[in-house]
Amino acid sequence: MNSFTFTQAPAVAAAVQDRAAHEGAAYIGGGTNLIDLMKENVARPTHLIGLKKLGLDTIETLPDGGLRLGALATNADTAYHSEVSTRYPLLNQAILAGASPQLRNMATDGGNLMQRTRCYYFYDLATPCNKREPGSGCSAIGGYNRVCGILGTSDSCIATHPSDMCVALAALDPTVRVSGPNGERTIKFEDFHRLPGDHPERDNTLEPGELITAIDLPTKGFAQHFSYLKLRDRSSYAFALVSVAAALELDGTLIKDARLALGGVAHKPWRDKEAEALLIGQPATAETFGRAAAKVLAGAKGHGANTFKIELARRAIVRALKQATEMNEAVDTNAFQNSNP
Structure with a gap:
């Protein structure tokens, strides 16, 4: 793991400013994916910005009857929240099917969306991987690819997205709220993640420095x-x-x-x-x-x-x-x- 500096952001605006001020910086919430990537030297941020003090860990009903999941709400708190388990039980089931109880206690909802896609070669620095090094090649194509994708693949990448929570979210069709250097905006969930195309290194449609602040679920939860x-x-x-x-x-x-x-x-x-x-x-x-x-x-x-x-x-x-x-x-x-x- 490379050395890095760390600051704890007191507010969303401060986190965004800190990210803009440090080249090679990254946000860290629960850290369950990022720390693994750092240990394997797949990710090498030079500066980490802690998000725990941003107050984004609440789950609350919206005026239109939907439900807002704070980006820093943990997967465990989300799955067992009374509104989620009764109104959005599909999401409850998906979260509880993922990872382990210990990881769910740490992993955040926003971080779940940010997970890097899954492929054996992505974690193996001795092999070519277009996600790690664009233009180096895809070892999974023609290699051992049992876990890899069968839909929406490209000649550049056949990795898969690992999240269970995000599969349920795709079915429920929420909106992702983000904040960044150019202010706040919303992204339809279906537009948040990308197919690999010629740029598999880009997993999502966030602009540089943008931070997920919430996930807004619609009123319809298909609870029956x-x-x-x-x-x-x-x-x-x-x-x-x-x-x-x-x-x-x-x-x-x-x-x-x-x-x-x-x-x-x-x-x-x-x-x-x-x-x-x-x-x-x-x-x-x-x-x-x-x-x-x-x-x-x-x-x-x-x-x-x-x-x-x-x-x-x-x-x-x-x-x-x-x-x-x-x-x-x-x-x-x-x-x-x-x-x-």
Whole structure:
């Protein structure tokens, strides 16, 4: 790990100013991803700006009935918050499916959005990686790529986004609030993360120096029919090979509204609005779900060791939608208290 200086910012404006004043600076909240990257010398910030004193750890109801998640609210506090567990149980399930209780106690909601994408070679400094060194090449293409992406990939990168929380957020369609040198602005969640294209080193659409301050959830939480399905190599503390966030609004057996997002398959949480449209107005049957799954995966491409993900994702989509259909009440968070997914 390289040496660095550290300051604790007293306010958002001060944090933004401090970042602008130090080349190579980085914000640090819970640090659960950044510290790992620093230990491996993948990230080498020369100056860290602590955010713990910014007062961004609250969760509060918005005037329009939505819910604001402060960027520094921990994943654990968010998952077990009464408004989240009753109104947005899909988010509750996704958070509790990720990491370990110890990490969830430290990791922040804003930091969750900022996680770097996942690939073995990204952490291996002895191998070429376009995310670490643009233009050096992608070792995963033609290499060991079992965990890598099958959707939205490019010739430059096939890494995947590791977050569980963000898959649920993609389905819920919130807004991300940020503050930076040019003031405050909002970003639709679907526009926050990037596909790799020719610049896989850029994971998101934040401008230099911008800081996430909150995530605003809409009023609609799909609290009656939802499912977060995570398929992984082991049941404890593992990233998803494929995950699915499914949320439905039903009128009897007909689907009135639908949300469908996947994790573990792309450089960003993958939501397919055209697949969702195929569900709306249709009966909640395996045949309907199969058509939606086929649409999601129509452009999927395997790269050898990860080709199995295409069929795994198809089955996972159908299964998650079936589970969402059968779910008719918000999840009991007590059932997850002692879990260690």
